[in-house]
Amino acid sequence: MQQQHFPQLDSIERIEQGFEALGYICSPKIATAIFLAFQLRKPILVEGPPGVGKTELAKTCAELLALPLIRLQCYEGLDEAKALYEWKYGKQLLYTQVLKEKLGDLLQGAQGLAESVERLHQFSDIFYSEKFLEPRPLLKAMQQERGAVLLIDEVDKSDYEFESLLLETLSDYQVSVPEIGTIKAEVAPMVFLTSNNGRDLSDALKRRCLHLHIPFPSVELEQRIVLSRVPNIDQKLRQQLVDFVHRLRDLDLKKAPAVSETIDWARSLLLLHATQLDESLVRSTLNVLLKFEEDIQNAESDLPALLRQSKVAS
Amino acid sequence: MQSRLSAFIQVLRSHDVRVSPAETLDAMAVVAALGYAKRQQLRDGLAMSLAKTAREEAVVLRCFDLYFERQMADFKTRDTALGADFSSAQNPEQSASELSELAPNSASSERQELEQAAQHDPALEELLQSELMQHLLDNKRAELSLAIGQAAAEVGLNNIQLFTQKGQYTRRILDALGEEALRKASLSLEQADSPLLETLGSYRDKLRQQASEHVEREYLLLSEGRNRQLSDQLLSRTRLSHLENRYLQRVQELLRKMAKKLADKYSHKPRQGTRGRLDMARTLRGSIANDGLMFDTYWRRKRKDKSQILAICDVSGSVAAYAKFLLLFLYSLQDVLPKVRSFAFSSHLAEVSQLFREHSVERAIELANWRYGGATDYGASLVDFARLALDDINHSTTVIILGDARNNGGDPRLDIMQSIYQRSRRVIWLNPESRRAWGSGDSEMLRYQSACHLVAECNNLQQLERIVDQLLKQN
Numbered sequence: 001m002q003q004q005h006f007p008q009l010d011s012i013e014r015i016e017q018g019f020e021a022l023g024y025i026c027s028p029k030i031a032t033a034i035f036l037a038f039q040l041r042k043p044i045l046v047e048g049p050p051g052v053g054k055t056e057l058a059k060t061c062a063e064l065l066a067l068p069l070i071r072l073q074c075y076e077g078l079d080e081a082k083a084l085y086e087w088k089y090g091k092q093l094l095y096t097q098v099l100k101e102k103l104g105d106l107l108q109g110a111q112g113l114a115e116s117v118e119r120l121h122q123f124s125d126i127f128y129s130e131k132f133l134e135p136r137p138l139l140k141a142m143q144q145e146r147g148a149v150l151l152i153d154e155v156d157k158s159d160y161e162f163e164s165l166l167l168e169t170l171s172d173y174q175v176s177v178p179e180i181g182t183i184k185a186e187v188a189p190m191v192f193l194t195s196n197n198g199r200d201l202s203d204a205l206k207r208r209c210l211h212l213h214i215p216f217p218s219v220e221l222e223q224r225i226v227l228s229r230v231p232n233i234d235q236k237l238r239q240q241l242v243d244f245v246h247r248l249r250d251l252d253l254k255k256a257p258a259v260s261e262t263i264d265w266a267r268s269l270l271l272l273h274a275t276q277l278d279e280s281l282v283r284s285t286l287n288v289l290l291k292f293e294e295d296i297q298n299a300e301s302d303l304p305a306l307l308r309q310s311k312v313a314s
Numbered sequence: 315m316q317s318r319l320s321a322f323i324q325v326l327r328s329h330d331v332r333v334s335p336a337e338t339l340d341a342m343a344v345v346a347a348l349g350y351a352k353r354q355q356l357r358d359g360l361a362m363s364l365a366k367t368a369r370e371e372a373v374v375l376r377c378f379d380l381y382f383e384r385q386m387a388d389f390k391t392r393d394t395a396l397g398a399d400f401s402s403a404q405n406p407e408q409s410a411s412e413l414s415e416l417a418p419n420s421a422s423s424e425r426q427e428l429e430q431a432a433q434h435d436p437a438l439e440e441l442l443q444s445e446l447m448q449h450l451l452d453n454k455r456a457e458l459s460l461a462i463g464q465a466a467a468e469v470g471l472n473n474i475q476l477f478t479q480k481g482q483y484t485r486r487i488l489d490a491l492g493e494e495a496l497r498k499a500s501l502s503l504e505q506a507d508s509p510l511l512e513t514l515g516s517y518r519d520k521l522r523q524q525a526s527e528h529v530e531r532e533y534l535l536l537s538e539g540r541n542r543q544l545s546d547q548l549l550s551r552t553r554l555s556h557l558e559n560r561y562l563q564r565v566q567e568l569l570r571k572m573a574k575k576l577a578d579k580y581s582h583k584p585r586q587g588t589r590g591r592l593d594m595a596r597t598l599r600g601s602i603a604n605d606g607l608m609f610d611t612y613w614r615r616k617r618k619d620k621s622q623i624l625a626i627c628d629v630s631g632s633v634a635a636y637a638k639f640l641l642l643f644l645y646s647l648q649d650v651l652p653k654v655r656s657f658a659f660s661s662h663l664a665e666v667s668q669l670f671r672e673h674s675v676e677r678a679i680e681l682a683n684w685r686y687g688g689a690t691d692y693g694a695s696l697v698d699f700a701r702l703a704l705d706d707i708n709h710s711t712t713v714i715i716l717g718d719a720r721n722n723g724g725d726p727r728l729d730i731m732q733s734i735y736q737r738s739r740r741v742i743w744l745n746p747e748s749r750r751a752w753g754s755g756d757s758e759m760l761r762y763q764s765a766c767h768l769v770a771e772c773n774n775l776q777q778l779e780r781i782v783d784q785l786l787k788q789n
Contacts, residue, residue: 032362033358036348036363040343040344087592089592097608200574207334207337211367
C-alpha cells in the first residue's frame with residue numbers, strides 16, 4: 001500500500017488555511033487531528049453534539065484533497081451486504097440459465113460422472129469472481145485508484161456486530177471476501193467516523209481511531225464561522241446573534257442550538273434585512289434555532305433579559 | 315523521551331485510563347509525527363490517541379499538565395525573593411532560551427567570589443567541584459531537572475503512597491543529589507562568619523523547594539489514582555446498608571458502570587430486517603422440482619429479537635436500607651437501557667418508569683420511596699404486576715426482582731410467579747438477605763426460588779457485579 005502525497009496536509013498551519021479557504025473554520029485541535037490521521041494513516045472518530053460540523057469536516061476534507069467522498073450512513077440493521085459487498089445473485093442466476101446449453105456442449109464426450117465433474121471444476125469459480133461482485137461503500141473506498149475520503153456517518157446507530165465488521169477495514173484497509181480472497185486498498189483512504197454518543201462504541205473500534213471531540217465553538221470561533229458562511233451579514237448583528245446563541249446554550253434546553261442552526265439563523269436574518277436583534281424579530285425566528293416547542297416556550301420567557309445582556313456584551 | 319512517555323502512560327493507567335500496548339505505540343508515532351516543539355499540539359495529539367471518551371480526555375489533559383510541567387526555578391538571580399522567582403519560572407515559554415544567555419554574566423561574579431573564598435575553605439572547595447554546584451552556578455535548569463528526576467528514581471519516589479511520606483522522600487532526593495556538600499560548606503561559612511553564606515543559602519533554599527515541588531507533583535500524579543482504586547475496592551465490598559449518603563455519588567457511578575455492562579449486552583441484539591442473504595442450498599434444492607429451474611429463491615431469515623427488561627423493586631420497610639441502592643440500580647438500568655419498565659411496590663405495585671424518566675436520581679428515589687413505601691404484600695403486588703404487565707411478558711422478556719421475599723405471612727401467590735416464569739425468558743431474583751436467612755420466619759424466598767431461573771444474594775456491589783458478569787456469561 002502506498003501513501004499519496006498531499007502538499008495540503010504538510011503542516012498543521014497549512015491544513016488550517018486550506019480548510020478556511022473552503023469555508024470551514026477549524027480549531028487547531030481539529031487541524032492536528034487531520035494531520036495525525038494522515039501521517040499515521042489512522043481513522044478519526046469524530047464525536048460531539050449534533051450540528052457542530054462533524055459530517056461537514058469529512059466533506060471539506062474530500063474537497064480539499066480533491067478526492068471522491070464515499071459515504072456510508074449507518075442505521076440499525078446495516079449489514080455486510082449493504083456495507084461491504086454483495087454478490088449479484090440475479091446475474092449469477094441468469095448466467096447459469098443462459099449457459100445451460102453451453103454446459104451440455106462442454107460435457108460432451110466426457111466419460112462418466114467423475115470426468116464430467118472434473119471438467120466442471122475447471123470453471124468452478126467463474127460465478128464467484130470480481131465480475132459478479134457488487135461493491136458497497138467500504139469496498140468501493142478500497143478500490144479507488146487515487147484514494148478516497150470515506151465517511152462512516154453516525155456509527156453509533158449501527159449494531160454491535162457491524163462494528164466488528166469495520167475493524168478489518170479500519171486497521172488494515174482491506175476487505176476479505178471468502179470466495180475470492182483479500183482485497184487490499186491500493187491507496188489508503190482517509191476515514192472519518194462520526195458518532196453522536198448514542199451508545200458506547202466498543203473499545204476495539206475506539207482503539208483503532210484517533211479520538212476527536214468537537215465541542216460547541218467559542219464565541220470568537222463561531223463569529224469567524226458565521227463570517228465565512230454568511231459573509232454579507234452586518235458585523236454588529238453578527239456579534240449580537242452569536243452572543244445570543246451562546247446565551248441560549250447556557251439555558252436548560254432539550255436540544256441546544258448548534259453551529260448549523262446559528263448559520264441558518266444568520267441567513268434568515270439576512271433575508272429579513274435585519275440590522276439588529278429586537279424582541280419581535282427574535283420571537284418570530286426562534287423556531288430556526290430551537291427545534292422543540294418546549295424549548296421555544298422556555299426561551300421566550302427569558303427573551304427580554306437575554307437580549308439585553310447580549311446587546312450590552314456586543 | 316521514550317521512557318518518559320511510557321512512565322506518563324503508567325500514570326494514566328493509575329488514573330483509570332486504559333491504555334493498551336498498541337496505543338502506547340500509537341502515542342509514540344504521534345510524538346514522532348508532531349515533534350516536541352509545540353507543546354499545545356503535542357498535548358492535543360496525545361489526548362487524541364490515548365483517550366477514548368470525553369472523560370478520559372480530560373484526565374489525559376490534566377495529567378499531561380502535571381507531568382510535563384517540570385519547569386525549574388531560575389537560579390541566576392542573587393536576590394532571595396523566592397516568590398517572585400517562581401512566578402517567572404511558572405511561565406514555560408520564556409524558560410530555556412533566555413536563561414542560557416543571561417546566566418553566565420550574572421553568575422560569573424558570584425562564582426569568582428566563591429572561588430576566592432574557597433581557597434581558605436576546604437569544604438567550599440569540595441562543593442565547588444561537585445557537579446551539582448556547577449549546574450547551580452551555571453543555572454543549567456535542564457540538567458538540574460534531570461538530576462532531580464534521576465535522584466527521585468534512585469530513591470524510589472514512584473512508590474510514594476501517603477502524603478506523610480513527602481518530607482521523607484524530599485530528604486532522600488536531596489541526599490541523592492549530593493546536597494550534603496552544600497550543607498557542609500554553608501556550615502563552615504557560618505563558622506567563618508562569611509558574607510557569602512547568604513548567597514549559598516539562597517541556592518540551597520531553591521534547590522530544596524524544587525525537590526519538594528517535584529515530590530508534590532509526583533504525589534498528586536501517582537497516589538491520587540492509587541488511592542481512588544483503593545477506595546473503589548473498599549466501597550464495593552461494603553454492605554450497601556452501611557454506606558453513607560455521601561458515598562451515594564460514587565456508588566451511583568459504580569452502579570451505572572455495571573448497569574451499562576448489562577445494557578450493552580442486551581442492546582446488542584440487533585433488530586434486523588427479515589430478509590437476509592440468499593440461501594443458495596435451499597434455492598438449489600427447491601429447483602429440483604422445477605427441473606433445475608431456480609424459480610423460487612429462498613432467503614435466510616434473520617431472527618428478530620426485541621429483548622425487554624421488567625424490573626420490580628421492593629421498597630418496603632424491611633429492605634429500607636437497601637431500597638435506595640436497589641432503586642439506584644434500577645434507575646441506572648433504565649438510564650442506559652431504552653426498554654426497561656420499572657416497578658416499585660410494598661403493599662401495592664405501580665410502574666415508576668415515568669417517574670424515573672422525569673426526575674433526577676435523588677428526587678426519583680425519594681418519590682418512589684415515599685409514594686410506594688409501606689408494609690410488604692408480595693401477593694397483592696404480584697396481582698398488580700400481573701394486571702399491568704403479564705400480557706407483555708414473552709419469550710424475550712427478562713424479569714428482574716429486587717426484594718427480600720418477606721411477605722408478612724400473606725399469600726405468596728406463587729401461581730402468578732410461576733406464570734411469569736413460564737412466559738419469560740429469564741426471571742432473576744436478587745435478594746439482599748444472606749442465603750442463610752432465606753426461608754426463615756416469614757421469608758418466602760425458598761418457595762419463590764422454584765419459579766426463578768436465577769436467584770442470588772446481593773448486598774454489596776461486588777456481589778452485584780458478579781451477578782451481572784454471570785448473567786453476561788450465560789447468555
